[in-house]
Amino acid sequence: MEQEKRVLTKWSVVALVWLAMVISHIIRVALGVAAPTLMRLYNIPPDVMGYILSGWNWAYTICLLPAGPLVDRFGPWIVMGIGSGVWGAATLALPLASTAMSLFLMRALFGLGHSMLIPTTSSSVSRWFEAEQRATAVGFAFSGNQVGLALGATVAAFILARLGWEAVFYSIGSASLLVTLLWFALYPGKGIGRQVALKQRGSGSGATRIYWLSLLRFRSTWGIFFGQMGYLYAYFFFMSWLPGYLILERKMSIMRTGLIGSLPFWAGMIGTLGGGWLGDYLIRRGFSRTASRKGIIGVGLGLATILVVTAAFTPQTWLAVTLLTLCMLSLRLTTASGNSTPIDLAPPTAVGSLTSIQNFGGNIGGLLAPIVTGYLLKATGSFVSALLMAGAMATLGAISYVFIMGRLETMEVAPKISPTFTQPAR
Numbered sequence: 001m002e003q004e005k006r007v008l009t010k011w012s013v014v015a016l017v018w019l020a021m022v023i024s025h026i027i028r029v030a031l032g033v034a035a036p037t038l039m040r041l042y043n044i045p046p047d048v049m050g051y052i053l054s055g056w057n058w059a060y061t062i063c064l065l066p067a068g069p070l071v072d073r074f075g076p077w078i079v080m081g082i083g084s085g086v087w088g089a090a091t092l093a094l095p096l097a098s099t100a101m102s103l104f105l106m107r108a109l110f111g112l113g114h115s116m117l118i119p120t121t122s123s124s125v126s127r128w129f130e131a132e133q134r135a136t137a138v139g140f141a142f143s144g145n146q147v148g149l150a151l152g153a154t155v156a157a158f159i160l161a162r163l164g165w166e167a168v169f170y171s172i173g174s175a176s177l178l179v180t181l182l183w184f185a186l187y188p189g190k191g192i193g194r195q196v197a198l199k200q201r202g203s204g205s206g207a208t209r210i211y212w213l214s215l216l217r218f219r220s221t222w223g224i225f226f227g228q229m230g231y232l233y234a235y236f237f238f239m240s241w242l243p244g245y246l247i248l249e250r251k252m253s254i255m256r257t258g259l260i261g262s263l264p265f266w267a268g269m270i271g272t273l274g275g276g277w278l279g280d281y282l283i284r285r286g287f288s289r290t291a292s293r294k295g296i297i298g299v300g301l302g303l304a305t306i307l308v309v310t311a312a313f314t315p316q317t318w319l320a321v322t323l324l325t326l327c328m329l330s331l332r333l334t335t336a337s338g339n340s341t342p343i344d345l346a347p348p349t350a351v352g353s354l355t356s357i358q359n360f361g362g363n364i365g366g367l368l369a370p371i372v373t374g375y376l377l378k379a380t381g382s383f384v385s386a387l388l389m390a391g392a393m394a395t396l397g398a399i400s401y402v403f404i405m406g407r408l409e410t411m412e413v414a415p416k417i418s419p420t421f422t423q424p425a426r
Contacts, residue, residue, distance in 0.1 A: 009188045010128035014137050016183055017121050018144040020084060023176045024114055025148025026155060027091050028056065030172055031107065033156035034165040038103070041165075048100050054370070055104040059111030061363040068119040068356025069212050072349055076120040076127075077187045083116030084180040092173025095166035118339075118359050119352035126343045126351040127189065132283045134343055135292075139276015139336030146269035146332065149239070150262045210413050212353035215346070221357060223405025224341050227297070228362030230397025231338060233369045234304060235331055237390040238264055240370035241383075242324070249383045250317045260321055264328035271329040275300065276336030289344055289408045293337040294401060300334035301398035303327075305391040312387035331394070338401065344408040365393060 035049050044052070071079045090109035097103045125137045159168045215221050243261050246252045252260065275296055282292040307327035314320040342354035373386040 010137075012186065013124050013128050013188060014141050016187055017117075017124060017141040019179055020080070020117060020183065021121075021141060021144025022148040022151075023172070023179050024087060024117060025145040026152035027087065027110060027172055027176065029149055029152035030091075030156040030168055031094075033153055034160060034168055037160065037165045042098060042100070044100055050370075052100060052103045052107060054367070055107035056111035056114065057363065057367055059108035060115045061111075061360060061367060063112050063115035064118075064356045064360045064363065065212070066356075067115045068352035068354070071116065071119040071123045071352030072210075075189065075192050076123045076352075077184075077190050078192050080116050080120040081180060081184045081187075083113040083120075084183055085177065086110075086113030088113075088173055088176030088180055090173075091169050091176055094169045094173070119355045122339065122343050122355040123352045124189075125340075126346075126348060131289055131344065132280050134340045135279030135283075135336040136276045138339050138343075139272050139274075139279070142276075142335050142339060143269050143272040146265050146272055150265040150269070153262070210347055210350040210353070212350065212357065214413050215350065215354050215357060215411065218345075218406075218411050220341075220345050220405045220408075220411070221354065223400050223403075224338070224345075224354075224358045225361035225400075227397045227401035227405065228338065228358045229365035230393045230395070230400060231301065231331065231334065231365070232359075232362035233365030233393035234301075234308070234390045234397070236366035236369035237373060237386070238324075238328055238331075241373050241386070245383050246321075248377075250320065252317075263321070264325045267325045267329040268332035271300075271332035272335045275333035278333075279337045279340065293341060293344070293408060294405070296337045297334045297401040298398050300330045300332075300337075301394045301401070303330040303333075305394045305398070308387050308394070309391040312384045312391075334401075341401075341405065341408065345411055347410060347413055350411075350413065369393075 031053060035053060038044060039049055067079075067083075087110045090106050090113065094103070094106045094110075097106050121138070121141050125134055125141070129137045156168050156172070159171055163171075242264065246256075246261055279292050279296055282295070283289060287295075304327045307323045307330060311320045311323035311327065314323060339355075339358075342358050343351055346354035369390070372389060373383075376385045376389065377383060379385075
């Protein structure tokens with residue numbers, strides 16, 4: 001009975017993270033849907049709107065490094081709850097903005113709160129799941145962002161067409177704050193501090209502090225840093241430029257682009273779930289964590305490279321779309337294994353910190369993807385070089401994860417232990 005209760009509890013944690021992933025990624029794409037309306041109403045030029053659209057990612061990337069240590073120090077329940085409240089409130093308040101600067105700042109505030117999500121996910125999975133179940137749990141949680149991206153444009157467009165652009169953010173922001181209330185009410189580990197993590201994992205009572213800078217001494221830290229950079233560059237190319245590719249390069253209509261453009265994200269959801277299941281299945285079949293994680297990442301990113309490069313030189317539109325859809329599936333096949341690596345490598349009280357380092361590197365790639373693509377498109381008038389660059393970065397990710405990252409064994413980090421003061425003997 002106790003075992004069944006724990007199983008239900010830990011999967012309820014994953015369900016809550018999944019829900020947070022869905023709503024946050026709906027918010028990510030909502031502003032892109034409303035952007036043409038805002039440009040017309042407030043006379044915002046395209047280059048300025050580009051900065052507004054990227055405002056969340058600049059703040060998100062900068063805040064990732066402190067977010068992980070905060071999660072390690074205070075626990076996912078309180079840190080994620082506050083972060084979710086911040087991003088929901090920023091979304092709800094966005095219609096109050098009427099200038100480019102205020103829109104950028106509201107979007108940056110969303111990014112600040114959003115930066116707590118990935119370290120929270122890793123910390124929560126580390127606390128509740130054993131090694132042979134972690135990839136499945138991470139895969140299920142991260143499938144929420146694919147659902148959010150696929151649904152977000154449709155939901156935002158529906159509300160925009162019927163109720164106006166302000167209603168998009170009032171509705172989604174209110175829904176996000178409801179998710180925040182659910183998180184505070186239903187998350188099972190409501191304590192604050194490192195002792196909660198150790199208790200949930202069944203570890204000893206001693207909680208030691210590990211400075212995140214000490215993690216930089218390890219080769220594996222840099223392997224997952226650059227590996228995530230290559231992976232997220234390729235992924236953010238799809239997020240930022242796939243609609244433009246379909247319209248400008250393949251001459252699709254806007255309505256058809258909306259339909260066709262969602263296919264890679266639905267395929268990505270399948271890849272995310274399938275990759276998580278496969279990673280744990282291989283471990284149960286006797287493969288080591290190192291062989292399972294590296295094998296899936298190497299194959300997934302290798303296939304993605306081949307598919308995106310082939311699509312670059314494919315004249316038939318239907319075949320190019322098919323190849324890019326399969327490319328997204330292959331990319332997301334690696335998601336669960338890649339995002340499980342900091343859980344496998346870090347000591348229990350430093351999982352959030354190592355996750356932040358990994359995703360800080362990843363979001364450098366994510367920030368560069370739309371900018372580099374824009375310059376390449378301007379210079380060549382074609383997406384061929386941009387697709388080749390996405391393939392090259394996927395290859396960088398595969399090399400880093402497979403060859404730079406070492407064995408998936410817990411890092412032996414010297415802890416920073418606060419001095420203990422005792423009363424002198426009387």
